[in-house]
Amino acid sequence: MAATAPPSPPSNITCVKKLSESPNLNSIPSNYAYFTNPTETIASDSDDLIPTIDLSLLTSDNPDQRSKAIQDLDKACQEWGFFMVVNHGIPETLMKNMLEVTNEFFNLPEEEKPEFQPKKVLDPIRYGTSFNTAKEKIFCWRDFLKLFVHPQFHCPHKPDSFRDLLLEYCERSREVVRKLLKGISESLGLEESEMDKALDLGSSFQLFVANFYPRCPNPDVALGMPPHSDHTLLTLLIENEVGGLQIQHKGRWVNVNALPNSILVNSGDQLEIFSNGKYKSVLHRAVVNNKKTRISIAMANGPSLDTVVSPASQLVQTKGCVASYVPMKYKDYLLSQQSNQLNGKSMLEQVQIHD
Numbered sequence: 099m100a101a102t103a104p105p106s107p108p109s110n111i112t113c114v115k116k117l118s119e120s121p122n123l124n125s126i127p128s129n130y131a132y133f134t135n136p137t138e139t140i141a142s143d144s145d146d147l148i149p150t151i152d153l154s155l156l157t158s159d160n161p162d163q164r165s166k167a168i169q170d171l172d173k174a175c176q177e178w179g180f181f182m183v184v185n186h187g188i189p190e191t192l193m194k195n196m197l198e199v200t201n202e203f204f205n206l207p208e209e210e211k212p213e214f215q216p217k218k219v220l221d222p223i224r225y226g227t228s229f230n231t232a233k234e235k236i237f238c239w240r241d242f243l244k245l246f247v248h249p250q251f252h253c254p255h256k257p258d259s260f261r262d263l264l265l266e267y268c269e270r271s272r273e274v275v276r277k278l279l280k281g282i283s284e285s286l287g288l289e290e291s292e293m294d295k296a297l298d299l300g301s302s303f304q305l306f307v308a309n310f311y312p313r314c315p316n317p318d319v320a321l322g323m324p325p326h327s328d329h330t331l332l333t334l335l336i337e338n339e340v341g342g343l344q345i346q347h348k349g350r351w352v353n354v355n356a357l358p359n360s361i362l363v364n365s366g367d368q369l370e371i372f373s374n375g376k377y378k379s380v381l382h383r384a385v386v387n388n389k390k391t392r393i394s395i396a397m398a399n400g401p402s403l404d405t406v407v408s409p410a411s412q413l414v415q416t417k418g419c420v421a422s423y424v425p426m427k428y429k430d431y432l433l434s435q436q437s438n439q440l441n442g443k444s445m446l447e448q449v450q451i452h453d
């Protein structure tokens with residue numbers, strides 16, 4: 099299978115932060131207009147409650163509490179592919195400081211940022227706009243900073259406090275992910291340490307993705323990010339108290355109103371593959387608004403880059419079960435996903451076996 103696309107050239111498109119600051123910007127340029135389907139229904143999460151996972155119960159010494167938390171996780175992954183984690187142990191001040199320093203990064207003078215623009219698709223430090231302007235006809239109302247933070251740690255040398263804060267936040271969020279994946283391993287009927295071993299999580303790939311969505315004069319036609327699933331096992335997301343994330347649930351877009359101090363978690367393509375389709379990666383998108391800048395930080399957590407990911411052997415050895423996905427090295431998957439446009443679950447479809 100042709101897994102990789104050629105590296106895209108660097109982009110020269112103006113960042114949306116600068117665009118949004120242009121005097122008298124009353125409407126967006128036409129190449130930012132998506133014209134989202136007006137017949138789509140938007141539900142608020144109160145109609146159908148988004149699941150909450152209490153991480154302290156998942157790691158509890160009380161076997162009943164733990165097995166109930168594993169059942170909840172199983173249900174959340176099967177029915178939603180999305181949940182909010184509370185009692186996760188990451189200090190609130192650390193999350194706030196991360197969002198603050200991220201804001202400071204985007205607010206650095208534009209002439210200080212070109213050094214962070216990538217030359218290749220998988221450069222470890224990438225500042226840019228939209229998703230992949232070399233391939234897109236319609237751009238996202240979004241600037242981004244993407245950093246490889248594990249197993250090697252990369253960070254811009256400014257703002258001053260960025261490095262220490264990011265290092266701590268990445269470590270803490272990996273601990274949360276390890277705990278969740280132990281629970282998910284069990285909810286799939288596997289040993290607690292099975293995912294750890296099969297996916298080489300000691301060298302897990304972690305990508306920090308900061309999204310900056312400035313105020314937008316036409317929030318009804320622009321999108322911060324179009325519908326997509328993530329290339330990850332699990333993505334952990336925090337935001338600056340400005341909502342905008344929507345997830346697809348039972349054919350409708352659901353607004354996510356995050357509980358204070360919670361972490362939003364969505365299942366990604368590698369989890370769908372490993373679970374042989376039991377836990378589907380969730381389609382989600384980011385909408386924008388005309389009142390406030392929104393900042394979100396998505397920590398993308400995958401297996402190690404060298405892992406060839408396939409459905410867990412224990413899940414396909416049972417009589418009557420066949421693998422629904424072809425094996426693919428995670429690094430190749432990531433390169434291909436990042437080299438193309440963001441388009442629904444199109445990357446996953448390339449490894450899916452249809453009967």
Ligand SMILES: O=C(O)CCC(=O)C(=O)O
Binds near residue numbers: 309323328
């Ligand atoms: O900003 C958001 O809420 C979504 C971000 C996202 O989906 C991503 O970075 O992959």
Ligand SMILES: [Fe+2]
Binds near residue numbers: 326
């Ligand atoms: Fe995403």
